[in-house]
Amino acid sequence: MKKMTLVLVFIFSLNIYSQSDFNSKDYAVAYNDLQNNTYEKDSTANALVIYEYGNSYVEQQDFELKTEIKRKIKILNKEGFNKANMTIYLYNNGSTKETVKNIIATTYNLVDNKISTTKLDKSNIFEDKYDENRTLIKFTLPNIKEGSVITYSYTLSSPFMFNYKGWSFQEDVPKLYSEYNTSIPGNWHYNIKLVGGKKLSTNESVLKNNCLDGGRGAYADCTVSIYAMENIPAFIEEDYMTTKNDYLARIEYELNTFQGFDGTVKPYAKTWETVDKELKTDQNIGRQLIKSVDTDVLLSSNILEETDTLKKAKLIYSFIQENYTWNEEYQIFKDVSVKDLIKNKSGNVSSINILLHNLLQDSGIDVNPVLLSTRNNGLATKIFPVISEFNYLIVKTTINNKTYLLDATDKYLSFGEIPFRCLTEYARVLDFKNGSDWMDIELDNTSTVQYRVDLNLDDKQHISGSLLAKKTGYHALNSRKDYYPNKEAYIKKIHDKNPYKEISNHQVLSEGETSSDFIESYDVEYESTESGDNIYLNPFLIKFFNENPFKLQERTYPIDFGYKDSYFYALKLNFSDAYTILEKPKDLVLSIPNNKGQLFFSSVAIGNSIMISFKINFKEAIYQPEYYPYLKEFMSKIVDIQTNSLILIKKK
Known part of the structure; x- marks a missing residue:
């Protein structure tokens, strides 16, 4: 009875301050x-x-x-x-x-x-x-x-x-x-x-x-x-x-x-070996994972007859997305029923993704259920099993030596994407034959935003042109979820963000609700801002960040974006011989230490045109607290560039 286990988990370390003049030595009030x-x-x-x-x-x-x-x-x-x-x-x-x-x-x-x-x-x-x-x-x-x-x-x-x-x-x-x-x-x-x-x-x-x-x-x-x-x-x-x-x-x-x-x-505490055995026989997990599904009745002939494994997996995934609705409940150890899901066409996270798991498995595809704790729920304990800390279940499949994480609760997710709420650092892969194990949740691809703007300034100081935008990853997912449920509201939002500009001919050029990208274009017209013979023009029709989100004196916890991302904005402004450029924005290159991120801003005037190029790269999904001062300054420069980079043009 003299034994005692002490496990100290240090997530990160910080500097400490010196003592003040307050009496912090004891309870007495000085x-x-x-x-x-x-x-x-x-x-x-x-x-x-x-x-x-x-x-x-x-x-x-x-x-x-x-x-x-x-x-x-x-x-x-x-x-x-x-x-x-x-x-x-x-x-x-x-x-x-x-x-x-x-x-x-x-x-x-x-x-x-x-x-x-x-x-x-x-x-x-x-x-x-x-x-x-x-x-x-x-x-x-x-x-x-x-x-x-x-x-x-x-x-x-x-x-x-x-x-x-x-x-x-x-x-x-x-x-x-x-x-x-x-x-x-x-x-x-x-x-x-x-x-x-x-x-x-x-x-x-x-x-x-x-x-x-x-x-x-x-x-x-x-x-x-x-x-x-x-x-x-x-x-x-x-x-x-x-x-x-x-x-x-x-x-x-x-x-x-x-x-x-x-x-x-x-x-009282359990080992993962014990937990695996319990989950294998649990009526909400193990027993649902072995529920037989009549694939011949449930799936269409084009899915059943597909011979390409990856294509078949994508078809099964789309079938679940299109035919079953998530009821917004996260339960993974309560009220899980594949049978009720098939009957009611609606169910919780586990019911939907276990049906996905079972259909993939019955089709001969390598698949495992994965338990995780969502971002709002907190990281699950790794050093010993605390099963109550998990609140979500997704599916892991390996096809042609490539691993995909799947969640069919959101009909706008593309194959291989999981919701942002699932972007935690790690998850537990269940394997009742070989034993469960931890896996890191790491995204290979960077989510991107790209804007290309072409504008023309005529002799009457009227500006017109077009904008082409392409988004990938989670930026594309967010746009798909905004656009497809209510296209009119989406277009109205663009107008509301540009009250002094006329927006027309809006088009979405990407393939559909689950496309891996989101591509859109529209035309724009507006009048320039003038002061006497001078015209002041902010080249940024679109701003990536309207304000600096980092305002603390000190941040003692990681900056967790969830995924790596990059932003690119390119503008070409053409004008006639009636104008000359008096001043253009200054170039700037800025890096986050250890090559963790870069900012490039340049403006080049050639003949009767000026070209603006602005690129931002965040090369890490998670930055440790020691990077906070640099990220704070980095974001401050981004906001400043988008707000104060004016082009000064003089009419001859």
Whole structure:
């Protein structure tokens, strides 16, 4: 009972700040805590956690898990007042429930340079039933002002040792010091996971002998640990990320086994070998994957008679897309029925893609089901199986030594594409014969956007011409999903984006709803902007980015675009001898370090024409946080080029 597994998963590492003048050493409120009203490391912070402390241990008397919590918070401005509103979640399972006691909360203010305190009255602590399994304990600290310091402490008691109390080191405001102490008897063997990639400033563990008396001379030793972090930046959500739970710095526990004082061992955590066996016989997964499908009745003769394997797979895929509708439900372990799908023509993710799997398999095509966790659901744990973390099922097939990932829930996907929601880093390929395994989700192709614009400026300062656009990959998918359901609305959107331009003769030149590209063209006319004899012209009829999406001072988590992409814009402007170019935009070449991306912008005047070329390459789908300052500057230049690159033309 002295064994304990500690698995620390570091996703990425960051630099840490130095300490401030606040008292982050302990729970006591110092004069400086009240006097200091700014946090120099983050001028945008509304509040600051100066000190927080947690201590979890098993109580000898009732063998329940006790967790003592203390927090000291500085309220920097009115927007930080919400930190004075506290909610404690208590779980219950019928007659067994968690409880909280010893709630003590105090507000500190400076009044005439003296420390004034206001304590929370116990009558202002409220209990609210959230649902049948959760109760909320709520209270608000009194007399909150800008500059206040609040402290509160309480003790949680939980009979649910399978759910050892985790600890969040990071939240939406910065923290100076966060410490978590644990004492875990050897009876309980946990898998421990550190998430979020921030380094611990303290990571210590010692063995304490005979910490828990089991009676009749039986004792357990405890592993006593201290985990601490310092100067933790606030986590602020921004574009181009998966769920924040992938990156919030925290420590989590999963019970692996429990060993009683009588020597009996009860396993809780599972191995992938065990999970594979369970899934093989599961009525929603394994049994559905072996459901026989009458292909002779279901599939048309042209599909059945197709001899080319790839063509046949594409025909089967199209058949599923065209005949079955996704009901927007993600369930993969509930209400999965191939039979009901065929009958009702509608079903959840697993039902649709398992039918696809079964038809491909019955046609002699190499195929496997794949479990994944979508971007909004968070990355699945790799170090041990947590099957509840998966919420989606797709299909993997290998044809002529090439692997394709398939999802038939979206009728606008082309063969080999999966929805953007599925672009996570990895997934689990199920193989009930040889054992399941992890696979990386890596896209070979870059999604592209290309615009070619030809314009003519006549002697009356009227501009007319044409635009040709070609998109591939996820850019094409987004356009197909916008265009085909409502073509009139799509064209109206183009007009709305160009209120001072006349748009006509819009055409879509690509093959159809599942084409691998999206090609469109239209004509454009508008009047130039003039000032005296000078004409000012912004060459960008289309802007790739209207504003810089990156606005944080610091970003502590990856920039996840989901896929590699590139943008290209080319303009040719022709004009008569009635005009001469006075000024053209300056050329610019800019790179992201380590050749992770490039920007090329050039303008060339030849005779009675000027040509503008603008190209952007993002060579990575995911950039680590250290690239954030460069991406921020990169995006800033892109927006500036598209906004301020004016051509100045003078009428002779």
